[in-house]
Amino acid sequence: MTQVKDADVAAGSTRRARWDAARWRWAAGAALLAAAVYAPFQLVPFHVFQLTMVLVYAVALLGLNLLVGHAGQISLGHGAFFAVGAYTAAILLHGPAVPYPVTLPVAAAVAFALGLAFGVPAVRLRGLYLALVTLAIAIFLVPLLKRFEHVTGGSMGLTLPKPQPPAWTGLAEDQWLYFLALAVAVASFALVAGLLRSRVGRALHALRDDEGAAEVMGVRLSAYKTLAFAWSAMLAGAAGCVYTWVIGFVSPDSFTVNLSITLLAGLVVGGLGAMAGPVLGALFVMFVPSIAQDLNEAAPGVIFGLLIIAVMYVAPTGLAGLAGRLIGKIPRKE
Known part of the structure; x- marks a missing residue:
């Protein structure tokens, strides 16, 4: 009887700890969203622009976190998928009269297809070999963009008009762009959070922790590795599309290999595998x-x-891990 009671107490403590952690996450998310909605009305336009770019990079890093932090794969070419999304949106807007909202799913789909194509050969690679292949993507993209001048604008790039706020909103241009980026970011984080809570998320974590054990448990390694690349590229492409909306200009020199390295460094500093890491x-x-x-x-x-x-x-x-340790030291009421 004593052992049964001890087991019940331990189970109750575990459930209470999980509930406390969930409450912390929901409270922190609600507070962060409220602050994000309030911020553009209190800041000067330049600072609103900076926060808009933070949201753009957060979506790109969310995709990279899905690949590196949750699936355990390495990528030094994430900036290339970001560029593909940016140029897809720019080409659509520069040519036919395509509405701005249409460019987002198209850019995400093109990046997804490209990530799927590169994910297939990447299945047979790991470690440094995989890093070199993804680095090669980022290296050859810039000269490729410069070569097709009639489509991409070559070294001069493409200049585009920015989305204008509807009159009924009463928002300035910088505020409207901020809320567009915020909407894409919130939708992206909700999508990834749901994905990680599903069977797919458990499979990705098994793949990251031990490929051999994951295969024994029935996880199809090739399928999940390929899909991880594709989903990661899709989010990067969506971020690139919003980047085009915000900047109104794209050029090959904006998407050099330095961008890919900076994104990976930012994710490691933010915290691999943590939802707060991309932010x-x-x-x-x-x-x-x-x-x-x-x-x-x-x-x-x-x-x-x-x-x-x-x-x-x-x-x-990472900073997310540091924040978690600091929160863990806060005394709580029993």
Whole structure:
């Protein structure tokens, strides 16, 4: 009887801990969303633009987190899928009169197809070999974009009009673009959260933790690896489309291999496998380079690298892991 009571107490404690964690997540998410809705009405246009770009990078990092943090695959070419989404939207808007909302699913679908195509050969690769293949994608994309000048605008790129807010909203252009980016970000995070709670999420985590054990349990490694690449690319393509809306200009030099490396660094700093990791990583990617530029105009890259090293020394599991440890130390009422 004593053992049964102890087991019941342990089970009750586990359920209570899970409920407390869920309450924390819901409360933090609601507070963050409320702050996000309130922010553009209190900030100057430049700061609203910065927050809009944070949302764009957060969606791109969400896709990269799905691939690296949850599926355990490596990618040094995520910026290429971001560029594909951006150029798909730009070409559609520059040519025929395509409505802005239509460009989002088309850009996401094109990036998904490209990710699926590269995911098939990537199934047989892992580790450094997979990293080199994805890096090659980012390297050859820029000269490819410059070569097809009649479609992509070549080195000069394409200039596009930005979406204008409907009159009934009463919003300024920067606020309208911000809320478009916020809507895409919220939908993307909700989609990924639902995916990770499903059977697919459990399969991805099994794949990440131990491929051999996952295969024994019936997980189809090739299918889930390929789909992880495709879903990751789809989110990057959606982020690239919103980037085109916000910036109103695309050029090959905006999507060099440095973008892919910066995105991966931002995700690692934000926290691999954590839902908050992409948001924290996006804040890092957006604001830290400007801080580095202000600290040393001659060598901002050096300052940026040193800041990455400092953050990883203080928080080896990323900023999300550091925040989780700090919250865990807060005393709670029994």
